[in-house]
Amino acid sequence: MIDIVKHRYLYFGISLLVIIPGLIALVLWGLPLGIDFKGGSLLDVRFDSGIVPQPSQVVLFYGENGFSDPIVQTSGTTGMVIRSLEMTDAQRNQLVSAMESRFDSTITIQRFESVGPSIGQEVAQRAAIAVGMAALGILIYITYAFRGVPNAFRFGVAAIIAMLHDVAVVLGVEAIIAHFFNWEVDSLFLTALLTVIGFSVHDTIVVFDRIRENLNIYRRLPYETVVNHSIVQTLVRSINTQLTVMLALLSLALFGGITIRHFVIILLIGVFSGTYSSIFNASPILVVWENREWRTWFRRHKTLTAN
């Protein structure tokens, strides 16, 4: 039988290998907030003539019209996405008609968003509350659902740690990608993050449920063995489920259009991380806790012999 629990520190290490660079990126570069969170406007236009001006020209043009320092990106062959300060619909119409005469092309507005700065702050605040509430709600639910099992609270905490693992992975990867591809954190990103939290716990509970059952059946076996046995029993299911979800998401990412690509990619990363953490982190954490292994963490040779 595959022994996952035995190599638990290897798997913890792999997690850290992904999380630590992500967190460094997060500290160094931060997460560029989208207009949902900090206010501002986004204008997605298509130049009907097919001749798209240089982004630098558009930056200059915006500056002349009182919207300094816009972020300009080309999209597709004839499109352009311009992020700048908040503007009203009237201001936008003025700007677009001025742009039409400047760049000598009719312009079709594909998408326009404008968010006031105060509401952005409130959204960011509520978002933090939402993540906190989700974690708390799940902790309470798991402690309740596993109430018959000794140390039900541990299951809750282990699930939350696995969940935080996925949050850290998603945030870190987002920080890295955002830095290189000009992605911004918006409400959709937040939705993806919260969904990942839900799925991470979903996966973890399936494994925990098996541990709960096996602890009752194999009372004589060592804790580690029971946990490992449970992980292996649910392994096929975990992989199959993850495979179907990821295939569905992959088809969305490839064919679903640019608008939700960011959202879907974050979901893909999160779902993968969620399955990984439920197999390789959440349950092994139970073993670490059961053995109180932190007492030997700083005496390396003993840990090795213990394994």
Add this chain to the structure above:
Amino acid sequence: MRRNYRFLILIALILLFAIYINIPTSPGIHFAGINRNFTTRLGLDLVGGVQALLEADVPASQTIDPEDMNIAVQIVDNRVNGLGVSEAIVQPAGSNRIVVELPGETDPEKALATIKQTGLLEFVDMSSLSTEQAYALETKKVNTDWVPGVSQPSQNIIPSPSPTDTITSTLPISLGPTFHTVMTGAVLKNVYVNSNAGGKPTVSFELNSEGAKIFKDFTSTHVGKVLGIVLDKEVISAPRINTPITGGEGAIEGNFTLESANALALQLKYGSLPIPLKVVTSETVGPTLGQDSLNKSLVAGFIGMTIVVLFMAIYYRLPGIIADLALLCYVLITYAIFRFIPVTLTLPGIAGFILSVGVAVDANVLIFERIKEELRSGKSLSQAIDLGWKRAWPSIRDSNFSTLITCAILFWFGNTFGASIVKGFSLTLAIGVAVSMFTAIVVTRTFLHLVLDNINFTRHTRWFGV
């Protein structure tokens, strides 16, 4: 075995109802007082259109009367309906915001202007001015002493601006005298166009009891003076009080054409917002982008579903094919619920739907893996199926419940900010998760049992991938 046939009938009935709802030309339900039509409601990101979030424009320290907010929502709704956009949505979002969605609207500026124009109506005391002076103020901006959010102005303090201020001042009029607000548009009960004895159009109005009393007191003491009617601080009419108005009804006579009287009546009727509103966020999606997104996500959804269906059939064989049938039921039922409620389908909503397909498959995978285990441990097939379901149920229940918890929190989050995209996503995911539990537990199980009744399993163990 009997039970299985009963379930089969139940499933068939549910499916028939779902299909009835899903037919594009579904006639809807029209009997026993129920009157419903079923349509697939597509979000702005799929059809294009305008979304705006309006916020009560009052100081943060001030609390807002929920009743006032409800009235404001209704008034905005009336205005939006006046635009003639089909399937427009006007909903309160949190305690101080209103979300307005105009799918398919192609002129966002005009639409938003119409909504924003629905401003604050005030009746102000212009007794310090002569009729000519007051008339000259029409279409000009003035100041009033009304504080937003207070239901009605106080009756005690009546500052009397000096008339000469207005005339001699070279400053813009908006910096001129401050007029006392006698009452706001919140007291208007009805407004309509009428004509006077001379056949000229007038704008008649009825006041509620509170307004009637204020109006009676004021007009009795101010006969011959001017009562300014101010919309968003702009004087739209400055009629003279000819007689005391005691019955709570009155008419504005002026140099009206039928058209201008109608316009004023509409402004008075729909402009009587109890709270001033401002646009805090607005979003416009062009129709081509929407259509493009819709096509692409349909293709992606179809490809994704096909892969999942093939995977299940190949890996799990007979049970997999049965699960695929259950999945088909799942899609039909979920889509019917979307049309029934109706849930606005957005791009993330479709993603949520596809994700919930994953959840539906997961429930089946959990059960099938369990059945395989029971079969390997030497149980008979029928026993294995029952045991498999029984053992898989707690993990399906617990894991789906945790997803529902996150959905509830997402819904709350989306609701507060009128972020209909987030709301739509959480709603579609939650409905999907709930239906998936039903199809996995009831549909797959019934189908599997029925198939087993009619084949000799021992000769076909390979069908189960064991």
